[in-house]
Amino acid sequence: MSLEILTEWAEEDRALVFAAQSDTAAAGQLFDKYYPEIFRYVYHSTLDHAVTEDLTSNVFFSAFRHLGLFRWRRIPFRAWLYRIATNELRMHYRKQKRMSAANASLVDPEFPVAVPSADTVAAGLDDYRLLQRALLDLGQKYRTVIVLRYFEGKSLSEICEITNKREGTVKSQLHRALAQLKDALVLAGLTLP
């Protein structure tokens, strides 16, 4: 996203968040605007329907409960939501820590997939399952930057806002995350392009 669009988006959010503190209709608009992408982020991080719904609920309950505490100067609203979601995910993974990657029910066989080719779907899903398992072997901070960068398409500056890290730190984490992920995938028998 260009800087101009981001600024415009942030300004629109500023008005919406302000209105949402006293106007239920504005709060509804704010929810509608961000629910899909936060839900998607949580789902891509967990691949579990029930967990996704629970964690997304926690994110929005927490955000709307503390709407009055949100400070614009520090962070855009969208990044704030992602930060809450990331924190929810971290707590979720902490609870799941003792479970082995193999036992973790990462993949829900019933999830619908919106892609054109059946072959592509099958191959893609296999790759994704493999990738998910490999991601679980990574530390939380590495998993977060991978998901945000490659699954959610966030720019480096957006990841910096969400993770509250400097660009150099995020770049470094991404570099290390990719290296560790490659090792894990190769170990799992995946042939890289």
Add this chain to the structure above:
Amino acid sequence: MKSDNERIEEFLKGIVLPEYKSDGHARQLRAQILSGLQARRVGSRTARWWKTAALLLGLLGAAALATETIIQVRHYYFYGRAKDGFYYFSTTPENAGTNQVDSIGILVRGDLDAAGIEQKRKDLEEIDSLRQRNARELFRVYDTEVNGKPSGRLFFYKYVLANGRTEIIPEGGDVSASPAQMEADRQQIADLRQRGQREIRSIIEVEVGGQSQRSLCCRYLLSDGRGVNRYETDPELPGPVPLTFKQENELSRLAVLEKKGEFLGSTQVQVLGRTFNLQKYSFTLSDGTVVTRSEGQPEDPKNNLTGADLDEFRQLAAANKGETLGTYDEDVWGKPFKFTRVKYVLSDGTEVIQSIGKPGSGR
């Protein structure tokens, strides 16, 4: 040749991401969040309104017991004149919520023109400033019991204003407390509430559009003898009622200040094992909303004076028609006071004992 990281990046970019949507979850969560926000807004507005009403009612009692009235704090504005002749001043909305109560209400008795009202408003601010600096003299302490039940201590302070005038201010409950004192009071009240050490002095029920809310006026006696009122929602009828802040203010003005309701009759309700006699009134707000408001006290024992009781009590006290029961010494805020205990009996048999403490002692 591509580096390992370039290859893994290429792999990641080629991943087909699974998608999952749950319209049911979105709808349910949206509804939960919005209804929660709505409830909190209505709840907080309602709480503000109850607190304002509580202060107003509390001050009515304090004002009637005192020979002169007023009380405290910050920037004031003139709210209106009550039907019974009191002038009601309140702190500005900007100060609301800073001290656990959302506004401080002051009742002033007298006959004031526009200039007099403005002068009184300025006096209140000057007095508040003097209070913050403790530039005042405690010269009377009043303890009152109704049928053996203490109703809380009143402290009478003397303030000398910049123009040389002297104001006598009865301060009791929490309206005279500093922010730090209010916070300490809040903790003490929470503790008393947890231990069930409160007295329900009256209840108020409001009904709008088929929804009802009951508030309990709870009296807490603090360790230093002060009595404070807190309006608390009855869990059996928690509401909230669908009134906007503006509507609540209008209702408060109509019911408490102007007393412009249509009397619908009396009724009795059982609350926490006690019978309360309620007087029910109907109010029509300026936007056409019809609100039913009932208010009442416990049937017995009587330990709270009504407005008529207070008038009768004042007349008895002014005419010295009480029976002196004795005297005793007590230190108040580190100063010795000599208290004289006098009993008055109202026409309905209600026994009021007032102890008035003056500086000095017989020790």
